[in-house]
Amino acid sequence: MEQAKPLPPISGRGAPTNLRPTRTGSLAREADGDWLDLALDIDGAPPPLRTTVTAEHPKTIIARNTSPDIGFDRSINPYRGCEHGCVYCYARPTHAFHDLSPGLDFESRLFAKPDAAKLLRAELAKKNYDPAPLAIGTNTDGYQPIEREWGVTRSVIEVLAETRHPLLITTKSDRLLRDLDLLADMARDNLVGVAISVTTLDPKIARTLEPRAPHPRRRLAAIRALVDAGIPTQVNISPIIPAITDHEIEAIMAAAADAGAIRASYILLRLPHEVAPLFRAWLDAHYPDRADKVMHMVQDIRGGRDNDPDFFSRMKGRGVWAQLIRTRVKRAAREHGLDKSFPPIRSDLFRPPERDGQMELF
DSSP: OOOOOOOOOTTTTSOOOOOOOOOTTTTOOOOOOOOGGGGHHHHHHHOOOOOEEHHHHHHHHOEEOOOTTTHHHHHHEEEOOOTOOTTTTTTTTGGGGOOOTHHHHHHHHEEEEETTHHHHHHHSSSOOOOOOEEEESSSTTTTTTTHHHHOOOHHHHHHHHHHTEEEEESSSOGGGGGGHHHHHHHTTEEEEEEEEEOSSOOOOHHHHHHHHHHHHHHHHHHHHHHHHTTEEEEEEEEEEEEHHHHHGGHHHHHHHHHTTEEEEEEOOOOOOHHHHHHHHHHHHHHHHHHHHHHHHHHHHHHTTTTOOOSSTHHHHHHHHHHHHHHHHHHHHHHHHHHHHHOOOOTTTOOBBBBTTSOOOOO
């Protein structure tokens, strides 16, 4: 793996490097020293890093999984990459398969799937399709900023609402309130559940940790708006980062309960593949006073490694620190009434579409 080389801070971006992984055969690239590489010394600062979006046209849109530690077996990712720029995002390594960096490329060189709704309609129309809750936002966020222009997530939900197909949404954005009409309609038939991720209540931490995600107060307001519209909504404290955000567990629980959340869940920090060196570089840049302490705690939770990929323990960790956090989460959830079960999502109302867009009459 290429050595992470910290870059000067870039406003609104989370990754402190743009390392290229050798894991997928990608070769490191370096400036060759000619006069073009020295232009910055002549012309001043580099131009702002702009976000680009490339249309992607896959043949299918539903991703399947058999993981025993997650509550769904199918999902849709309307986008690849995520402009929120969360430095801890465990989806960053997927950009390596595009020969792009899981660092700055992941949050600035994005892919959209404009044919997603059409592909979904075709898959749902298959005679052997068996409905079950479909998840959006489990890899990259379906409500990242580019959804405003592309609207891929809304187009997918329109098909799900039309066919009365069950849906699970995870997001850290209040942009989903734009789709409140569709979600409220589905909620009346117990077809939808939403999880809003709140990592920290401190805007100073959020500004570097997840620089283009909405302010924590806006996420809490989104919980309130969703609950008021009759949409079952939980808070997802994810990830919990030892010695950075773990002191906020109880405060986030209290704020989420006050906003009307019906339950709480959590995931401990995960650092797969290229995420580990990115996170280490982020710590060195923003928390040099405790960088070693944080990583020692992470490794204690992960069995002596930066990351533990094993089912079940990858979410909740192992060891003393993991047990302490688990105890605090359970106690706070019980204290604030956030230890209830999520309402069951119905799958029996599904109505297959015809491929031409018309619903079956019988």
